[in-house]
Amino acid sequence: MLVQVRGIVEAIGKDWIRLDLSGWVIQAYVPPSVLARARIGEPITLHTTLVTRMEGHGLLFTLYGFADEDERELFEQLLTVNGVGPRAALALLGLSAPTLRAAIAQEQVDVLRRVPGIGPKTARAIILHLKDRIGAVSAPGVPIPRADDTEIIAALTALGYSVVEAQAALAHVPPDPNLSLEEKIRLALSYFAGPRR
Missing domain, CATH: 1.10.150.20 (5' to 3' exonuclease, C-terminal subdomain)
Structure with missing residues (x-):
């Protein structure tokens, strides 16, 4: 069972990264938490799950990678x-x-x-x-997404960004109640202007 991989980031997509594992190159679909810290040419560790499904007359294997267990x-x-x-x-x-x-x-x-x-x-x-299997109730201070988060994601996707990219950008917007929706969108857009990769 493939549960963890370590490699050098070779390429980054909208919802995936490619890793060079000493000559073997794999592609894994990843959440925004991984995209936010992935940098081309730098090492990264992924906790992985291999999902199989039937497609046509054969099995299709897809690798998913995560920041932690x-x-x-x-x-x-x-x-x-x-x-x-x-x-x-x-x-x-x-x-x-x-x-x-x-x-x-x-x-x-x-x-x-x-x-x-x-x-x-x-x-x-x-x-x-x-609910009964999740094993952890919210710790104090864990933020519940704000109502305008949806509007920020909608604005970014309307500009051509993927949902995963929009969610990654939203994670970099400070939870300041004094910021207007327009300011939050501007801050989210600045995420794409910075040297992320």
Whole structure:
């Protein structure tokens, strides 16, 4: 079972990175937490899950990589919920693992629905299926996403950025209640202008 890889970042995409493992090059789909710290030419460690599914007459293997064990565990738990596939689980991790755990523990349907592709029925299924299995109630100080987060993501995706990129940029916006929506969007856009890779 492939549970962890270490390698040099060779390329970075909208929701994936390629790693050179001493001559072997692999591609893994990753959440915003990994994209935010990945730099081309630098080493990185991923905690991984290999997902298999039938496609046509054969098996398709897809590798997913995470910043830590907690993210990987959450990803695998999300996959046990009916209606949640790997891409939806990856998008949910854009909330951050602690925020996602808090939203499930506190039955925050609206928080889960802010993730693109997650409707009210799926959000309720996630809470019903995982609330008693998630193992951690929100710690004090874990932020629940604000109402304008959805608008910031919508603005960035309207400009052509992917949902994963928008969520990564949103993670770099300070949680200052005195900032206007326009200022937050400007700060999120500045994430793409900086030397990230």
